[in-house]
Amino acid sequence: MHTNVVIIGAGPAGLMLSHLLSQNGIDSIILEKRSRKEIEETVRAGVLEQGTVDLLKETGVGTRIEHEGFEHEGIYLQFGQKRERIDFPSLTGGKKVVVYPQHEVLKDLLKARIEDGAAIHFEVDEVKTHAIHSNEPYVTYTPEKGASEETITCDYIAGCDGFHGPCRETVTESDCSEYEKLYDYGWLGVLAETEVASDELVYANHENGFALLSTRTPTLQRFYLQVDRKDDINLWSDDRIWTELKKRSDIGDGKELKDGPIVSKNIVSMRSYVCETMRKGNLFLAGDAAHIVPPTGAKGLNLAISDIQILAEGLKERYHNGSENLLDRYEEIALQRIWKAQRFSSFMTTLLHTDVKKTKFERKIQESEFHYLVSSEAAKRSLAENYTGLPIEWGRALAPQYS
Ligand code: RFL
Ligand code: PHB
Numbered sequence: 001m002h003t004n005v006v007i008i009g010a011g012p013a014g015l016m017l018s019h020l021l022s023q024n025g026i027d028s029i030i031l032e033k034r035s036r037k038e039i040e041e042t043v044r045a046g047v048l049e050q051g052t053v054d055l056l057k058e059t060g061v062g063t064r065i066e067h068e069g070f071e072h073e074g075i076y077l078q079f080g081q082k083r084e085r086i087d088f089p090s091l092t093g094g095k096k097v098v099v100y101p102q103h104e105v106l107k108d109l110l111k112a113r114i115e116d117g118a119a120i121h122f123e124v125d126e127v128k129t130h131a132i133h134s135n136e137p138y139v140t141y142t143p144e145k146g147a148s149e150e151t152i153t154c155d156y157i158a159g160c161d162g163f164h165g166p167c168r169e170t171v172t173e174s175d176c177s178e179y180e181k182l183y184d185y186g187w188l189g190v191l192a193e194t195e196v197a198s199d200e201l202v203y204a205n206h207e208n209g210f211a212l213l214s215t216r217t218p219t220l221q222r223f224y225l226q227v228d229r230k231d232d233i234n235l236w237s238d239d240r241i242w243t244e245l246k247k248r249s250d251i252g253d254g255k256e257l258k259d260g261p262i263v264s265k266n267i268v269s270m271r272s273y274v275c276e277t278m279r280k281g282n283l284f285l286a287g288d289a290a291h292i293v294p295p296t297g298a299k300g301l302n303l304a305i306s307d308i309q310i311l312a313e314g315l316k317e318r319y320h321n322g323s324e325n326l327l328d329r330y331e332e333i334a335l336q337r338i339w340k341a342q343r344f345s346s347f348m349t350t351l352l353h354t355d356v357k358k359t360k361f362e363r364k365i366q367e368s369e370f371h372y373l374v375s376s377e378a379a380k381r382s383l384a385e386n387y388t389g390l391p392i393e394w395g396r397a398l399a400p401q402y403s
Helices: 012-023 036-041 050-058 063-068 088-092 102-115 167-172 238-249 300-321 330-352 360-375 377-388
Strands: 002-008 028-031 047-049 070-072 074-079 082-087 097-099 119-121 125-130 138-142 150-159 178-193 202-205 211-217 220-228 262-275 283-285
Touching: 002 012, 002 300, 012 028, 012 102, 012 150, 012 300, 028 150, 036 102, 047 050, 047 300, 050 063, 050 097, 050 300, 063 102, 074 360, 082 088, 082 360, 082 377, 088 377, 097 211, 102 119, 150 167, 167 262, 167 283, 202 238, 202 330, 211 238, 220 238, 238 262, 262 330, 300 330, 330 360, 330 377, 360 377
Parallel strands: 002 028, 002 150, 028 119, 074 202, 150 283
Antiparallel strands: 047 097, 070 097, 074 082, 125 138, 138 150, 178 220, 178 262, 202 211, 211 220
């Protein structure tokens, strides 16, 4: 088998890359270790930046988002019992975000790719990259556990295999620059069958820890609680979860969060990580394979998509004009946006989480940060600009045209 680009991973990054390449007449094959069903059922992100939504719509995969996504024009920030709203359109010249689950984005992309006849191999095993420094790199894999090995030769390999995939290891096993911060806390995420808790997302800081009220549908809600990163989910009964959610989101107005059956719960740890070496030979890393942000800024999926916009444009220039100039600048262009999203995610995380290691002085500074933020037009504008999504800085390169 031969193709232009072998894409490892059918998450948002891998599927979007395959989609954009096919729209530009460039062949790819996707290798994915999970089943289609598992991909379409895993609950993760919820908030899409305006730029992500625009790209999905412009490239023909935005019909369901248009009808089923919820446009949000702001968020609430809460400190103790004080809750303040940040209005996005008035602060950003009209920008909004859309609440639409990641697995629904994946369903839309998978449907489009499969209808288009794309080669996507699910449930593969033993994916390995080879000869990445040559002009004929190749990937080996087994179509299922224990089956005999297959080989795909290609021009480029895109490592879109998330934080735990094998591609980043290939990059980091020799010279590379990595940056990392681990947090002492994690998020306990739940899906609960109850009514919408708030018209817009609530990010609440409470002395017991952070809480986030988000949504999925009018009858299914997504809530998160800050917990210890090593906490055991079995110690969190539904009653304990509801008690904490109610306490942490209470604003003293006598209205209590409405509880209901909790249909899923799990704990994820939080980290900030960047592998600045996003290209090694003809292997490119994109999305979570190259960087991780704590979810407080709602940036991970959106960053994966902007990496892919840059990479796809570079590949387009290579296949259409024979020039690698833009591909050579992939890292440089992508990292500009990645570090700004890292900064914002770290800022939101530090602002909103309760850190028992903070001194009384640091706690006062955190409180003052909140009061400054909600009372300053400039600070609110900065938050709104970052939350709704910063532009890709193409620099000397031309902005892409997907229309
Ligand atoms: P993914 O989604 O991890 O996809 C990687 C794919 O690669 C496959 N894979 C392999 N395939 C073949 N062989 C191997 N050896 C492989 N190893 C792995 C995997 O099965 C998978 O299908 O990475 P990608 O595409 O870079 O996308 C990144 C996003 O998924 C991630 O950043 C977001 O979910 C982060 N995130 C959020 N991002 C937002 O933009 N907005 C949000 O509101 C938001 N909320 C969140 C989040 C992440 C969360 N968790 C679970 C950490 C909320 C949470 C709780
Ligand atoms: C979600 O709805 O899953 C969600 C929303 C906002 C975040 C993170 C996750 O910052």
